[in-house]
Amino acid sequence: DLAGEMFGILFFVLMAHTAYGDVSYSFPEEMKRGSVIGNIAKDLGLDVNRLSSRKARIDTEGNRKRYCEINLSTGELTVAERIDREEICGDRLSCVLKFEVMLEDPLELHRVSVQIQDINDNSPVFAKELITFEITESAERGSRYRLNVAHDADIGHNAIQRYSLQKNDNFQLSINSNVDGEKKIELLLEKKLDREQQQEVKLILTAVDGGTPPRSGTVAIHIAVLDANDNAPVFSQDIYKVSLPENSPVDTVVVTVSATDADEGQNGEVAYEFSRVSDRARKLFYLNPNTGEIRITGALDFEDEAVYEIFVEGKDGFGLSIVIELADVNDNAPEIQLKSLRSPIPENALPGTEVGIINVQDRDSDNNGQVRCSIQQNVPFKLIPSIKNYYSLVTTGELDRELLSDYNITITATDEGSPPLSSTKNIHLTVADVNDNPPVFQEQNYRAHVQENNKPGSSICSVSATDPDWRQNGTVVYSLLSSDVNDAPVSSFLSINGDTGVIHAVRSFDYEQLKSFKVLVLARDNGSPPLSSNVTVRVFITDENDNSPQILYPSPEGNSFMTEMVPKAAQARSLVSKVIAVDADSGQNAWLSYHIIKATDPGLFTIGVHSGEIRTQRDISESDSMKQNLIVSVRDNGQPSLSATCALYLLISDNLAEVPELKDMSRDESSSKLTFYLIIALVSVSTFFLAFIIIILAVRFCRRRKPRLLFDGAVAIPSAYLPPNYAEVEGAGTLRSAYNCDAYLTTGSRTSDFKFIRSYNEGTLTSFHF
Numbered sequence: 001d002l003a004g005e006m007f008g009i010l011f012f013v014l015m016a017h018t019a020y021g022d023v024s025y026s027f028p029e030e031m032k033r034g035s036v037i038g039n040i041a042k043d044l045g046l047d048v049n050r051l052s053s054r055k056a057r058i059d060t061e062g063n064r065k066r067y068c069e070i071n072l073s074t075g076e077l078t079v080a081e082r083i084d085r086e087e088i089c090g091d092r093l094s095c096v097l098k099f100e101v102m103l104e105d106p107l108e109l110h111r112v113s114v115q116i117q118d119i120n121d122n123s124p125v126f127a128k129e130l131i132t133f134e135i136t137e138s139a140e141r142g143s144r145y146r147l148n149v150a151h152d153a154d155i156g157h158n159a160i161q162r163y164s165l166q167k168n169d170n171f172q173l174s175i176n177s178n179v180d181g182e183k184k185i186e187l188l189l190e191k192k193l194d195r196e197q198q199q200e201v202k203l204i205l206t207a208v209d210g211g212t213p214p215r216s217g218t219v220a221i222h223i224a225v226l227d228a229n230d231n232a233p234v235f236s237q238d239i240y241k242v243s244l245p246e247n248s249p250v251d252t253v254v255v256t257v258s259a260t261d262a263d264e265g266q267n268g269e270v271a272y273e274f275s276r277v278s279d280r281a282r283k284l285f286y287l288n289p290n291t292g293e294i295r296i297t298g299a300l301d302f303e304d305e306a307v308y309e310i311f312v313e314g315k316d317g318f319g320l321s322i323v324i325e326l327a328d329v330n331d332n333a334p335e336i337q338l339k340s341l342r343s344p345i346p347e348n349a350l351p352g353t354e355v356g357i358i359n360v361q362d363r364d365s366d367n368n369g370q371v372r373c374s375i376q377q378n379v380p381f382k383l384i385p386s387i388k389n390y391y392s393l394v395t396t397g398e399l400d401r402e403l404l405s406d407y408n409i410t411i412t413a414t415d416e417g418s419p420p421l422s423s424t425k426n427i428h429l430t431v432a433d434v435n436d437n438p439p440v441f442q443e444q445n446y447r448a449h450v451q452e453n454n455k456p457g458s459s460i461c462s463v464s465a466t467d468p469d470w471r472q473n474g475t476v477v478y479s480l481l482s483s484d485v486n487d488a489p490v491s492s493f494l495s496i497n498g499d500t501g502v503i504h505a506v507r508s509f510d511y512e513q514l515k516s517f518k519v520l521v522l523a524r525d526n527g528s529p530p531l532s533s534n535v536t537v538r539v540f541i542t543d544e545n546d547n548s549p550q551i552l553y554p555s556p557e558g559n560s561f562m563t564e565m566v567p568k569a570a571q572a573r574s575l576v577s578k579v580i581a582v583d584a585d586s587g588q589n590a591w592l593s594y595h596i597i598k599a600t601d602p603g604l605f606t607i608g609v610h611s612g613e614i615r616t617q618r619d620i621s622e623s624d625s626m627k628q629n630l631i632v633s634v635r636d637n638g639q640p641s642l643s644a645t646c647a648l649y650l651l652i653s654d655n656l657a658e659v660p661e662l663k664d665m666s667r668d669e670s671s672s673k674l675t676f677y678l679i680i681a682l683v684s685v686s687t688f689f690l691a692f693i694i695i696i697l698a699v700r701f702c703r704r705r706k707p708r709l710l711f712d713g714a715v716a717i718p719s720a721y722l723p724p725n726y727a728e729v730e731g732a733g734t735l736r737s738a739y740n741c742d743a744y745l746t747t748g749s750r751t752s753d754f755k756f757i758r759s760y761n762e763g764t765l766t767s768f769h770f
């Protein structure tokens with residue numbers, strides 16, 4: 001049927017997976033140690049060169065003796081121990097050594113059987129050296145006297161083939177075989193005995209086996225010829241068969257044999273004795289010579305020997321055999337043996353990987369020896385039955401050393417006896433590391449703030465990554481990924497300690513040059529192949545007040561030409577001039593304040609603290625000195641603050657004719673002629689320009705009909721005045737840069753009178769409009 005067929009296929013597949021092939025040999029017993037039985041590698045199709053690496057070995061069931069071994073260099077199966085067929089198999093006709101050849105990586109199991117051939121190494125042996133009979137002379141011709149057969153440990157052809165009796169006048173040998181093939185030998189009285197002629201008859205019985213050469217054994221038979229009527233004891237049965245549970249206690253009566261002797265009185269008393277009994281049986285059973293009672297004197301074990309055959313004799317002549325069969329009792333717990341274990345097993349082993357092979361033995365028979373094997377629930381392993389009594393331990397899921405690095409696997413084997421017996425075995429399995437985890441940084445990204453003008457070599461921050469793998473697979477090494485910062489390799493800015501992840505500055509940073517930058521730090525483990533991950537470290541350079549305010553207007557050199565004209569009609573709060581200064585720092589460090597620290601007439605002009613605008617404080621009067629000098633200090637708000645000063649020369653005049661006096665105003669008394677002419681030229685141009693302005697103002701004034709004269713200073717600031725680094729707008733620092741930009745723009749653009757064009761780096765003259 002289908003189910004059967006499917007089972008068959010399934011079974012075949014299972015067998016094909018586990019038992020790759022069986023091989024059997026036939027080999028005589030008693031061969032020299034090292035004799036070659038066969039080449040097992042060749043016969044199983046194994047690669048001889050890999051036998052050693054695959055740990056090819058012979059595995060016998062239980063703790064049985066290992067009679068064979070494999071020569072790993074040749075693949076030959078050789079004799080390792082004396083193989084005595086009679087010792088191993090006794091009387092059994094077939095004697096087969098069974099074992100498994102096991103290989104690992106991948107695990108393989110082959111069943112090997114060696115049929116042990118008998119050699120004629122045993123002679124026939126009679127149980128006794130001498131057999132005595134008492135036969136009356138009245139015994140009739142044709143009377144038969146049964147004899148115990150000889151025993152030859154060899155089997156088949158090498159067993160006893162024939163018996164011969166020494167030639168004599170009275171007796172012949174009669175040999176019959178019964179239906180069981182059991183031989184029955186008897187002395188047949190051919191010619192009546194005559195005591196008066198011969199009191200005793202001595203004969204030699206010889207048993208010969210069929211070996212080449214044959215071996216023989218003899219026994220002497222002494223027959224006393226009696227006068228009186230005498231009877232030999234007769235057993236009530238020819239054979240006794242007893243069944244006995246193996247755990248029967250000492251002193252249990254097994255059986256009582258009884259023989260009767262027709263004689264009366266002392267002649268009728270029968271004495272019993274063992275005739276042929278194995279050494280083992282002699283230790284286990286005691287025969288009471290008077291009562292014929294057989295008792296147990298030792299511990300019986302079905303697993304050692306299931307059947308004992310004992311021969312018991314009455315006083316003389318033929319005895320009887322007692323067969324004691326032991327019945328199995330579930331007295332052996334299953335025995336679990338670990339035949340092979342792949343430990344440690346790599347954590348990336350696929351589910352279904354074979355980890356070990358387990359063999360379970362139960363020495364009991366039938367149900368008592370039927371074993372079920374199980375494994376505890378919470379481990380990712382299972383047992384798969386393989387060929388008889390073998391189980392493969394395979395993984396059922398993924399292993400992860402980082403989660404669990406070793407397993408205690410408990411295997412339980414239970415037999416089906418009642419009550420069942422069970423045993424457990426713990427297997428300790430470790431999981432080997434595979435480099436399957438990249439280092440992981442503790443933070444997604446890192447930020448470091450460094451004060452500018454730092455000391456080269458100072459540490460600025462540290463990164464840390466962890467890798468849960470084992471040893472070098474989890475050892476993290478840090479490095480900087482090469483990249484460019486401001487067209488220079490990052491290594492000229494930072495260095496990292498490969499072991500600790502501490503990042504050091506290689507140089508001193510200048511906030512005004514570089515406000516921030518980023519680098520990629522790589523964390524790599526030492527596995528092969530290594531795994532790595534990277535993280536961005538942003539370095540922000542913080543400002544330090546290391547730049548003094550820089551005065552753009554008036555020219556800080558205190559150039560004497562920078563003279564502002566103040567109309568005499570200027571009223572209070574008129575804008576006269578403006579000090580423009582910048583500071584390369586940022587934030588508070590660039591927050592500028594303006595102060596007049598020295599003035600010709602301290603009450604006349606004020607300066608806007610933050611705007612730098614110089615205004616008249618009151619209307620100008622005729623009494624005011626025409627030449628007014630102001631020293632202005634520009635301070636930033638840093639800690640400590642830095643400052644710069646400049647001088648302003650103001651000329652209260654509407655009249656260009658007063659210009660020649662300019663020279664006197666100059667603090668720098670340069671008397672060079674060239675300078676003088678230059679001043680003349682400049683003043684002329686200025687005067688011309690001023691006139692032009694006055695005309696325009698007059699036109700305006702007329703339109704508005706407002707008699708207020710307002711001075712609007714027109715200051716041209718060439719871009720060249722700005723320090724070159726102001727043009728720099730660094731990408732990462734946009735925000736700060738913009739803020740910085742704002743910071744100094746506001747100082748100049750609070751007032752609507754000046755509009756500072758932001759595109760300072762255009763290289764053209766920019767101007768202020770009105």
Ligand SMILES: *[C@@H]1O[C@H](CO)[C@@H](O)[C@H](O)[C@H]1NC(C)=O
Nearest residue numbers: 034070071072073074076078
């Ligand atoms: C295996 O066989 C080789 C060749 O016959 C021999 O030299 C060697 O001694 C043998 N090894 C063992 C362990 O018997």
Ligand SMILES: *[C@@H]1O[C@H](CO)[C@@H](O)[C@H](O)[C@H]1NC(C)=O
Nearest residue numbers: 404405406407408409426428
């Ligand atoms: C396994 O057993 C050993 C001792 O028997 C113990 O030290 C170890 O912690 C156990 N491991 C697990 C994973 O239970």
Ligand SMILES: *[C@@H]1O[C@H](CO)[C@@H](O)[C@H](O)[C@H]1NC(C)=O
Nearest residue numbers: 433434435470471472473527
């Ligand atoms: C590291 O992992 C590799 C496989 O990736 C493995 O072969 C090696 O044995 C591991 N090293 C350690 C020390 O566990």
Ligand SMILES: *[C@@H]1O[C@H](CO)[C@@H](O)[C@H](O)[C@H]1NC(C)=O
Nearest residue numbers: 481482520522532533534535
């Ligand atoms: C950095 O890591 C990202 C993913 O985290 C990866 O895509 C990139 O290739 C890495 N860069 C380098 C240079 O290794």
